[in-house]
Amino acid sequence: MKDQEITQLAMDIGFTHTAPLDPKTLTLKPEVRQMCETNSCGQFAKRWSCPPGCGSLEQCRERIAQFNRGILVQTVGTLEDELDGEGMMDTERLHKEHFLKMNELLRNRQADVLALGAGCCTLCKTCTYPEAECRFPEKRISSMEAYGLVVLEVCKANNLPYYYGKCTISYTSCFLYNEF
Numbered sequence: 001m002k003d004q005e006i007t008q009l010a011m012d013i014g015f016t017h018t019a020p021l022d023p024k025t026l027t028l029k030p031e032v033r034q035m036c037e038t039n040s041c042g043q044f045a046k047r048w049s050c051p052p053g054c055g056s057l058e059q060c061r062e063r064i065a066q067f068n069r070g071i072l073v074q075t076v077g078t079l080e081d082e083l084d085g086e087g088m089m090d091t092e093r094l095h096k097e098h099f100l101k102m103n104e105l106l107r108n109r110q111a112d113v114l115a116l117g118a119g120c121c122t123l124c125k126t127c128t129y130p131e132a133e134c135r136f137p138e139k140r141i142s143s144m145e146a147y148g149l150v151v152l153e154v155c156k157a158n159n160l161p162y163y164y165g166k167c168t169i170s171y172t173s174c175f176l177y178n179e180f
Helices: 003-013 030-037 057-064 085-109 151-157
Strands: 017-020 069-078 114-117 168-177
Touching: 003 017, 003 069, 003 085, 069 085, 085 114, 085 168, 151 168
Parallel strands: none
Antiparallel strands: 017 069, 069 168, 114 168
């Protein structure tokens, strides 16, 4: 598939915005990993997709270096007000639904795709970490933050807005691949 076809696929699936992603713009930051260590989301050291289970920053950097292309995908939702938790959760659910569908379609066309999502992996109800190996290592999805990425910076570096105005929320993910 060519980049244009992947962009069209993303839009057909239902993402509201996309942008080409140059993997060379991805800067993995130890500070982001340090935020993970504070465990504010409650997933640190509890999932293979989250630190430390997803690997060191160097291992993540090596994985990213295998790819020469990418796409950023976003789902932007409108909120009734700035405290519209239901609207936020609905937009997140929709984004994850689109993300998983696109991941499956891309993997059906090419085996080696690195999908970095918004939030932790939710493929299994209960993760096996650290007692047993991941049940689905080829489908496991780490978040962009788990890889040490500041999503706002990634968006800026690749000419994709991050903020769409008052009473909106955006969820951003990406797919890295080699042109196929």
